[in-house]
Amino acid sequence: MSLHTISVLVEDQPGVLTQVSSLFARRGFNIHSLAVGTTERPGLSRMTIVVEVTTKPLEQVTKQLNKLIHVIKVVELGETASVERELALVKVRTKPEQRFQVVELVEIFRGRIVDVAQATVTIEVSGPSAKIDALCELLEPYGLVEMVRTGRIALGRGERGIRDRDRLRAAKEPATA
Amino acid sequence: MARGGEKLTGAQALFRALELEGVDTVFGIPGGAILPAYDPLLESSIRHVLTRHEQGAGHAAEGYAHATGRVGVAMATSGPGGCNLVTPLADAMMDSIPLVAITGQVATAVVGNDAFQEAYMTGIAMPITKQTWMVTDANDVPRVVREAFHVASTGRPGPVLIDLPKDVLISDMRFEWQESVDLPGYRPTTRGSMKQVKAAVDLILRAERPVLYVGGGIVRSDASDELRRLAETGDLPVVTTLMGRGVFPDTHPLGLGMPGMHGNYTAVTAMQRADLLIAIGVRFDDRVTGNLAGFAPGAKVIHVDIDPAEIGKNRSVDVPIVGDARDVTAALARELAKLQEERGRPDHSAWLGTLRDWQERFPLRYRQEDGGPIKPQFVVERIYEATRGEATIVSGVGQHQMWASQFYRFTRPRQWINSGGLGTMGFAVPAALGAKVGRPDQRVVAIDGDGCFQMTAQELATSATESIPITVAILNNGYLGMVRQWQELFYGERYSQVHLTQDTPDFVKLAEAMGAVGLRAEDPGDVDAVLDKAMSITDRTVVIDFRVDPSENVFPMVPAGASNDDIILGPEGVRPVNDPAEAPVA
Numbered sequence: 180m181s182l183h184t185i186s187v188l189v190e191d192q193p194g195v196l197t198q199v200s201s202l203f204a205r206r207g208f209n210i211h212s213l214a215v216g217t218t219e220r221p222g223l224s225r226m227t228i229v230v231e232v233t234t235k236p237l238e239q240v241t242k243q244l245n246k247l248i249h250v251i252k253v254v255e256l257g258e259t260a261s262v263e264r265e266l267a268l269v270k271v272r273t274k275p276e277q278r279f280q281v282v283e284l285v286e287i288f289r290g291r292i293v294d295v296a297q298a299t300v301t302i303e304v305s306g307p308s309a310k311i312d313a314l315c316e317l318l319e320p321y322g323l324v325e326m327v328r329t330g331r332i333a334l335g336r337g338e339r340g341i342r343d344r345d346r347l348r349a350a351k352e353p354a355t356a
Numbered sequence: 357m358a359r360g361g362e363k364l365t366g367a368q369a370l371f372r373a374l375e376l377e378g379v380d381t382v383f384g385i386p387g388g389a390i391l392p393a394y395d396p397l398l399e400s401s402i403r404h405v406l407t408r409h410e411q412g413a414g415h416a417a418e419g420y421a422h423a424t425g426r427v428g429v430a431m432a433t434s435g436p437g438g439c440n441l442v443t444p445l446a447d448a449m450m451d452s453i454p455l456v457a458i459t460g461q462v463a464t465a466v467v468g469n470d471a472f473q474e475a476y477m478t479g480i481a482m483p484i485t486k487q488t489w490m491v492t493d494a495n496d497v498p499r500v501v502r503e504a505f506h507v508a509s510t511g512r513p514g515p516v517l518i519d520l521p522k523d524v525l526i527s528d529m530r531f532e533w534q535e536s537v538d539l540p541g542y543r544p545t546t547r548g549s550m551k552q553v554k555a556a557v558d559l560i561l562r563a564e565r566p567v568l569y570v571g572g573g574i575v576r577s578d579a580s581d582e583l584r585r586l587a588e589t590g591d592l593p594v595v596t597t598l599m600g601r602g603v604f605p606d607t608h609p610l611g612l613g614m615p616g617m618h619g620n621y622t623a624v625t626a627m628q629r630a631d632l633l634i635a636i637g638v639r640f641d642d643r644v645t646g647n648l649a650g651f652a653p654g655a656k657v658i659h660v661d662i663d664p665a666e667i668g669k670n671r672s673v674d675v676p677i678v679g680d681a682r683d684v685t686a687a688l689a690r691e692l693a694k695l696q697e698e699r700g701r702p703d704h705s706a707w708l709g710t711l712r713d714w715q716e717r718f719p720l721r722y723r724q725e726d727g728g729p730i731k732p733q734f735v736v737e738r739i740y741e742a743t744r745g746e747a748t749i750v751s752g753v754g755q756h757q758m759w760a761s762q763f764y765r766f767t768r769p770r771q772w773i774n775s776g777g778l779g780t781m782g783f784a785v786p787a788a789l790g791a792k793v794g795r796p797d798q799r800v801v802a803i804d805g806d807g808c809f810q811m812t813a814q815e816l817a818t819s820a821t822e823s824i825p826i827t828v829a830i831l832n833n834g835y836l837g838m839v840r841q842w843q844e845l846f847y848g849e850r851y852s853q854v855h856l857t858q859d860t861p862d863f864v865k866l867a868e869a870m871g872a873v874g875l876r877a878e879d880p881g882d883v884d885a886v887l888d889k890a891m892s893i894t895d896r897t898v899v900i901d902f903r904v905d906p907s908e909n910v911f912p913m914v915p916a917g918a919s920n921d922d923i924i925l926g927p928e929g930v931r932p933v934n935d936p937a938e939a940p941v942a
């Protein structure tokens with residue numbers, strides 16, 4: 180299995196989130212994470228979808244996504260050609276004598292402590308998903324009370340935006356042999 | 357357009373917009389939530405055909421669209437009314453039929469409260485439509501109607517749904533009409549890339565065993581003339597899929613008829629041996645390809661489709677062309693003619709000779725014995741003669757559908773109307789009604805199964821009260837025949853829940869009770885006389901109960917999952933499969 184990141188620019192219309200997400204289920208793909216928010220343009224939202232790809236090629240889904248009336252653009256963001264970030268809030272159990280170790284770990288990962296209680300601290304950390312995975316692994320032995328992640332968001336590197344990327348049109352226009 | 361157009365209610369605006377879209381007929385059934393829309397209907401120029409079930413309304417709208425190429429419109433109330441439209445919507449989605457469904461909805465104030473007859477229609481219909489809209493402001497009615505018709509009829513056509521809450525229908529609004537639509541995410545590609553067209557023609561000129569593989573896309577884009585030009589220019593034999601029957605004449609020397617699971621030997625084998633498939637408006641459906649790995653193993657593929665998602669979905673493609681079938685087919689024919697003038701016309705006589713030889717050696721066949729039971733194939737052939745090959749034929753789903761497609765010889769597009777992708781039993785009678793409404797000049801004959809007929813037979817009452825005369829020929833074998841055939845061949849003759857009996861109901865009496873004429877033929881000698889009688893009646897619906905041989909099976913057959921090379925020509929070639937684990941899935 181591999182994880183692919185897809186950016187979908189959509190019109191902000193009722194039902195469009197359901198349409199997009201159910202299309203993955205309908206075509207047999209699992210969504211790993213999905214993040215939605217507003218964009219630089221009023222009326223347009225952008226979804227970043229991380230999808231699990233096993234045997235079937237992803238192409239069928241991106242083409243079907245492109246057919247949705249309220250989908251403006253679909254682009255697959257390659258790992259090297261894009262910047263990806265995720266934010267997590269992690270509540271860790273800390274005995275008073277361990278707190279210092281946890282704070283140190285958080286600093287190494289450029290995280291922040293955003294809440295402290297008798298027996299727990301809550302950490303905010305952001306970065307590529309792999310970095311968050313790594314921190315969580317290190318925090319695991321202390322005892323994770325709960326955790327929430329935003330899911331990945333990503334932008335292509337370089338000067339161009341999603342609306343002027345030619346290659347995104349691949350699925351909407353004739354492919355060349 | 358100037359602000360502050362005419363003041364109307366949402367319901368009046370709906371009919372004004374439908375009129376502006378050129379709608380002449382709506383099929384439907386009223387009810388609570390849609391009630392306000394049925395009042396301005398009384399003043400509208402639009403005809404409303406009151407069906408007996410919303411599924412009937414949906415299929416009638418499909419039949420209308422199939423037969424005319426215009427958008428079909430079905431109307432229903434909220435909740436159960438909308439839910440009864442689900443099957444026609446799914447059917448239209450699979451077969452790319454332009455259809456606008458209009459449903460009533462509970463008032464916006466109670467949407468989401470499980471109010472009486474509330475169903476989440478836009479959600480239910482979402483995966484089986486191109487798009488759905490719920491209108492929450494009456495001022496939006498004209499815009500949404502315009503968008504809905506635009507989406508349904510352009511690109512790859514398909515069904516859409518407009519959900520209208522009761523308060524929106526009642527509210528006052530200002531009517532403004534704008535022809536253009538603003539849907540930035542919806543821009544179907546219609547013009548094929550010329551570079552790709554040239555690459556395709558290059559392949560065509562180099563092919564020794566080319567086959568044009570064409571289907572429903574040719575019907576939807578009205579590309580039959582262009583197809584014929586292309587085929588004749590390049591001497592290219594043509595197979596027409598179940599959805600494409602009629603787009604190329606079966607009577608034409610280059611016409612090979614239907615490929616696929618129940619296709620004829622020549623059409624199936626031509627594709628298997630081809631070195632080039634020129635696929636236009638088809639989707640490499642499993643009923644055509646059989647086992648994909650064994651399908652047309654030596655063929656390069658040119659694939660023309662307006663839907664980019666179809667290209668490369670099932671079979672890898674050498675030259676993909678996204679575009680409208682008519683536009684691209686015309687370009688291919690033009691370019692081919694031009695290049696043939698320069699390079700000479702390829703000689704396909706050896707290939708065409710082989711095909712002709714197969715046609716002679718392996719024709720579709722059956723044996724009708726005098727005094728023996730009536731063979732269903734014989735009935736279809738006699739219908740062909742009785743209608744002089746000119747009728748519009750509508751079918752249900754099952755054995756009778758395959759016999760109708762095999763033994764009627766189709767010569768024009770829109771002459772053959774059936775449920776191909778979804779395979780919806782009960783399609784024939786209501787779709788035939790819709791076809792007749794759309795084309796009153798034509799004789800419309802439904803060739804139906806006894807099982808299918810019983811799913812939507814109530815629409816005979818619609819045909820009587822609305823004066824829509826059709827002919828219904830029931831190939832009554834007393835069985836869910838297609839399922840019986842599979843149980844015979846693949847489940848060791850273990851028959852389970854397939855027997856209907858030929859006598860119940862009595863179709864002649866049922867027809868009469870429904871205001872139609874009922875006729876029956878029990879002996880092959882009766883068939884022509886009964887058909888003559890039926891043909892002499894043009895002002896009433898006629899139902900003919902043809903008592904046909906219950907044991908007849910459809911051949912040729914490529915068992916599901918098998919390669920097309922393993923085509924079985926007749927009953928003598930069937931190896932019984934007794935191990936259920938090996939049995940293919942219906």
Ligand SMILES: Cc1ncc(C[n+]2csc(CCOP(=O)(O)OP(=O)(O)O)c2C)c(N)n1
Binds near residue numbers: 753
């Ligand atoms: C709504 C629906 N239910 C079930 C089926 C499965 N099915 C396919 S063909 C068939 C039998 C059809 O019987 P009949 O109309 O008598 O046609 P025959 O095959 O006997 O010609 C059935 C049950 C279907 N296609 N559609």
Ligand SMILES: [Mg+2]
Binds near residue numbers: 805807835837
């Ligand atoms: Mg039957």
